[in-house]
Amino acid sequence: MNRTLLEVRGLRKSFGALLASDDVDLEVLEGETHAIIGPNGAGKTTLISQLAGNLFPDRGRVLFAGEDITALSAPARARRGFARSFQITSIYPDFTALENVMLAVQAHSGSSFRFWRPAREEPSLRSAASAILEEVGLGGRSGVLAANLAHGEQRALEIATALATRPRLLLLDEPVAGMGVEETQRMIALLSFLKGGKTLILVEHDMDAVFSLADRISVLVYGRIIATGAPEEIRANPEVRRAYLGEEVAA
Amino acid sequence: MNSRIRAIVPAAGLVLLAAVPLAAALLDQPFYLDLVRRIMIFAIAALSLNLILGYGGMISFGHAAYLGVGAYAVGVLAHYGINDGYLQWALAIGASALVALAIGAISIRTSGVYFIMITLAFTQMLYYLGISIEEYGGDDGMRLQVKSQFPGLIDLNDANAFYYLVLAILVLALFLGQRLVDSRFGMVIRAAKSNEVRTRSIGFSPYPYRLAAFVIAGAVCGLAGALLVNHTAYLTPEFMNWTRSGELMFMVILGGMESIAGPVLGAFALLLLEDALSGWTQHWQLVLGPLLVLSVLFLKRGLAGLVFAKNE
Ligand SMILES: Nc1ncnc2c1ncn2[C@@H]1O[C@H](COP(=O)(O)OP(=O)(O)OP(=O)(O)O)[C@@H](O)[C@H]1O
Ligand SMILES: [Mg+2]
Numbered sequence: 001m002n003r004t005l006l007e008v009r010g011l012r013k014s015f016g017a018l019l020a021s022d023d024v025d026l027e028v029l030e031g032e033t034h035a036i037i038g039p040n041g042a043g044k045t046t047l048i049s050q051l052a053g054n055l056f057p058d059r060g061r062v063l064f065a066g067e068d069i070t071a072l073s074a075p076a077r078a079r080r081g082f083a084r085s086f087q088i089t090s091i092y093p094d095f096t097a098l099e100n101v102m103l104a105v106q107a108h109s110g111s112s113f114r115f116w117r118p119a120r121e122e123p124s125l126r127s128a129a130s131a132i133l134e135e136v137g138l139g140g141r142s143g144v145l146a147a148n149l150a151h152g153e154q155r156a157l158e159i160a161t162a163l164a165t166r167p168r169l170l171l172l173d174e175p176v177a178g179m180g181v182e183e184t185q186r187m188i189a190l191l192s193f194l195k196g197g198k199t200l201i202l203v204e205h206d207m208d209a210v211f212s213l214a215d216r217i218s219v220l221v222y223g224r225i226i227a228t229g230a231p232e233e234i235r236a237n238p239e240v241r242r243a244y245l246g247e248e249v250a251a
Numbered sequence: 252m253n254s255r256i257r258a259i260v261p262a263a264g265l266v267l268l269a270a271v272p273l274a275a276a277l278l279d280q281p282f283y284l285d286l287v288r289r290i291m292i293f294a295i296a297a298l299s300l301n302l303i304l305g306y307g308g309m310i311s312f313g314h315a316a317y318l319g320v321g322a323y324a325v326g327v328l329a330h331y332g333i334n335d336g337y338l339q340w341a342l343a344i345g346a347s348a349l350v351a352l353a354i355g356a357i358s359i360r361t362s363g364v365y366f367i368m369i370t371l372a373f374t375q376m377l378y379y380l381g382i383s384i385e386e387y388g389g390d391d392g393m394r395l396q397v398k399s400q401f402p403g404l405i406d407l408n409d410a411n412a413f414y415y416l417v418l419a420i421l422v423l424a425l426f427l428g429q430r431l432v433d434s435r436f437g438m439v440i441r442a443a444k445s446n447e448v449r450t451r452s453i454g455f456s457p458y459p460y461r462l463a464a465f466v467i468a469g470a471v472c473g474l475a476g477a478l479l480v481n482h483t484a485y486l487t488p489e490f491m492n493w494t495r496s497g498e499l500m501f502m503v504i505l506g507g508m509e510s511i512a513g514p515v516l517g518a519f520a521l522l523l524l525e526d527a528l529s530g531w532t533q534h535w536q537l538v539l540g541p542l543l544v545l546s547v548l549f550l551k552r553g554l555a556g557l558v559f560a561k562n563e
Contacts, residue, residue, distance in 0.1 A: 052452065078454035090452070092445045103442050106435055107454040113463070118433040165453055 005030040005199050006051070006169060011060035013046055013223075020046040021057065022223035028169070033191075033200040035210045038220035039243075044203045045087055047220065048171050051201070052084040053077040064169070078107070081168030085158045085175060087203075093147035097138055097157055100146050101129035104164035129164060136160045136190055152183030156190065163194070170194070173203045188212060211235075219243070260558055261425075261512060268418055272411045284410055285482075290522045291417045292478045295424050297502035297514035299471035304500065305508025306432050307464050308444030309359070312367045313374030314499050316354070317347040317469045319381060319491030321476020326486035327387060329395055336399035336407075340477045347473020348466050350377075355465035359458060374491055381488030392487025399481055407481050417478055421515070424471060428511045431467070440464050505546055507553025516554040 008026040012019070020043040028034045036044050049055035051062060053074035061070045069077055092100050102125045106112060109124065119125060133142050136156045141149060146157060155175055162170055175191065176184045188209050194200070195213060204210050210217065211231050218228040221243045227234060234240055268287065275284040296318055303309040321343035328339050358369040382390050398407040407413045431437050442450045443457035450457055480486050489495070498521065506517020524542065528535030550556060 054448065054452070073456065074451040075454050075456040078452055084452050086448075090446060090449045092442060092449065094445055095442070099438075103438055103450075104453040106438065112435040112439050112455070112460070114435040115431055115437075116434055118430070119435045119438045120433065122435075161449070161453060 003030045004028070005065060006201075007063040008051070009061045009063070011047070011050060011057045011062070013043075013050060013055065013057050019223045021050065021060075024060070024220075024223070024225055026218060026225065026228075028199060028201060029216075031196065031199055032215040033195045033202060033213050035202045035204060035214035035217045036220055037204065037207075037210055037217060042220045043223040044220055045173055046223075048084065048173050048201070048203060052082055052171055054084075078165060081166075082171065083162035083165045083167035083169070084171040085155075085162055085173060087173040087177060089151075089154045089158055091146045091154055091158055091161065094145065096143055096145055097133060097149065097153075097160075098126070098129055098142035100157055101132055101160050101164045102126065104161045105129050105132075108165050132160045132164050133157075135163070135193075137186065152179050152186065155179065155183075155187065159190065159194075167198065169199045169201065171201045171203075174205060175202070176204065176206045176209050184209070257559055264515075265422065269415075272414055281410065284414055286522075286526060288410075288414045288417050289479075289482055290518050291421045292475050292482055293499070293502065293522060294515040294518035295417075295421055295478070296472045296475040297499050297506070297518045298421075298424055298428055298511065299468040299475065300499050301503045301506075301508060301511070301514045302428065302431065302440075302468045302471075303461075303464050304503050305513070306437065306444065307440040307461055309461060309465065310367050310500075311358075311370040311465075311468075311496075312493070312500065313354070313370035313372075313496050314468070314472060315491050315493070315495035316374040316377050317351060317472035318476040318479060318495065319377060319488070320347045320350050320469075321473030322480035322486050322490050323381065323387070323476075324473070325399060325477045325480045326393060326395055329397055329399075330387065330393065334397045334400045336401040339399050340474065343473045343477035344470045345473075347476065348470040351466045351469025352462070355462045355469070359461050359465060371493060371496070374496060375493060378488050378491040378493070381491060388486070390488065392485060392489070395480055395484045395486060398484065399477070413481070417482075420474070420478070425511055425515070432511060436460065436463070501543060505543065505550075505553055507550075507555030509552055510555040510559055512559075513553050513555035516558065520554055 004027050006028040008024055011021050011024040013021040024047060036047065038044055046055065050057050053072055053076070057070070061068055063069065064080060069080065099120070102119065105125050105128045106119060130142060133139055136159055138153060138156055138160060141153060146154060149157060159175065176187050179187060184206065191213055202213060214231055216229060217231055217234040218225050219234060219240050226243060227237050227240050271287045272284055275281055300311065300314040303311055324343035324346045325339040328342060354370065354373045358366055361369055387393055405412050405416055432441065439455055439460045443455065443461065447457060476490065479490065502517035502521050503514045505520055506515065507513030524539060525535065528538050
């Protein structure tokens with residue numbers, strides 16, 4: 001529980017004159033749920049993208065389980081145990097829910113340079129994918145085209161896809177964004193079920209979700225981490241309250 | 252009901268195609284045999300393009316290159332008196348695969364308009380190469396004096412036998428194509444088309460899969476080129492003209508990119524229409540153009556969308 005899984009040192013990323021990551025240092029412990037909060041445009045998604053390898057930093061290093069992975073591509077990181085969900089749902093709309101997840105299972109079970117046997121008939125892919133759909137509450141929806149799922153279901157499907165890669169580190173970018181109250185409750189329940197077994201980095205605006213799930217919280221403002229600590233420390237931190245939390249916590 | 256149609260249509264199509272030589276003989280119209288054989292050869296080429304265009308999302312505007320390479324492989328060997336069909340066709344397939352490997356290795360690193368332009372540019376290079384080599388007839392091309400020889404197996408001078416060989420290769424290509432797109436490999440190239448970022452995030456680097464698909468498509472089209480040069484008994488750089496590449500794309504889009512059989516329908520529709528219209532008026536292109544535009548606008552899933560039901 002206290003070994004460092006992910007370490008970020010001096011990460012810097014600018015878009016023109018805009019500094020989206022300003023010397024970010026971050027340490028994520030094995031097994032913890034680490035929330036990253038901050039106002040709109042603070043650079044949360046940019047940070048997640050640099051962790052997942054979708055975006056490369058101008059400076060700084062990312063270490064995963066002691067290995068320097070700064071230069072590794074997204075697929076290479078995925079093979080080392082990274083999985084991510086996107087702020088804007090990223091699934092295969094023209095595949096069924098089951099096919100979405102089966103493909104992620106396939107990515108981590110043997111070669112995909114196989115040309116003969118229909119993938120959908122591989123029992124091991126099917127059963128693993130079905131079990132994960134069951135786990136996220138989509139058991140009854142496996143045959144539905146992903147495009148035809150409700151928004152909340154699509155978010156759950158994306159989580160299922162991430163889980164199917166059996167990740168060591170799960171990066172979730174606003175998993176409850178755009179969800180109704182009920183859907184949000186269901187997603188929080190799902191995440192608290194996952195938490196503990198996995199290491200999670202959770203970017204979220206929904207403070208209910210953050211304070212019910214996070215073991216530690218880092219606050220990002222204008223590309224800088226201004227505080228990291230346990231939820232009650234963050235709640236009490238005057239700088240954080242001023243910069244960001246004020247209204248929500250007071251309310 | 253839908254699954255029944257799905258089973259009946261290909262079977263009916265196969266019976267019709269198999270009956271063409273008989274019908275042509277009964278009607279004393281050998282021309283039809285020739286026409287349908289030519290269409291089937293283009294159907295094989297279009298089917299191969301669909302693997303990368305429809306399933307892989309790679310808008311290759313240079314697929315005629317492999318028709319040309321396959322045809323030249325046969326023609327050039329024949330030019331030097333090597334008429335062994337196995338050797339000729341193996342070279343047609345191998346050389347096309349190699350050319351596709353070279354072109355793909357570079358072009359697949361780009362995307363969007365750049366990909367379209369690079370594939371077009373490479374094909375134009377091959378086209379001009381064909382024009383510039385006087386030894387092989389340059390601009391005019393050259394006759395294939397002797398068709399590919401398969402002693403003991405088949406005589407391509409026998410019009411019916413050649414016809415059935417093309418039909419058999421078409422059916423085989425359809426069958427193997429279906430296996431391919433449903434396989435693990437096929438799922439990866441479809442996934443990379445559908446959502447590249449997601450595909451990378453679950454751990455697939457699309458490049459090697461795309462390149463392999465590009466090479467397979469090139470090799471199959473090279474075989475179509477070997478068939479084509481035997482069909483026409485003539486070889487010209489026009490096989491690689493960019494308008495040819497455009498025609499192949501049209502067959503794919505018109506027929507429908509979401510099924511293996513779609514491009515076959517597209518090849519038949521386009522070439523039959525071309526044939527009918529050109530018999531009717533010399534300005535047939537003026538009629539064909541708008542028809543194609545309308546079909547693209549109104550048949551979102553192509554002709555296959557009319558014939559086959561959608562999944563789900
Ligand atoms: N590719 C890009 N090019 C230019 N600017 C960008 C790019 N991506 C992000 N930005 C800018 O960088 C800043 C940080 O963006 P980012 O998406 O990381 O913020 P965020 O904290 O995720 O915001 P939100 O809470 O709205 O999702 C913003 O000002 C954004 O406009
Ligand atoms: Mg964001």
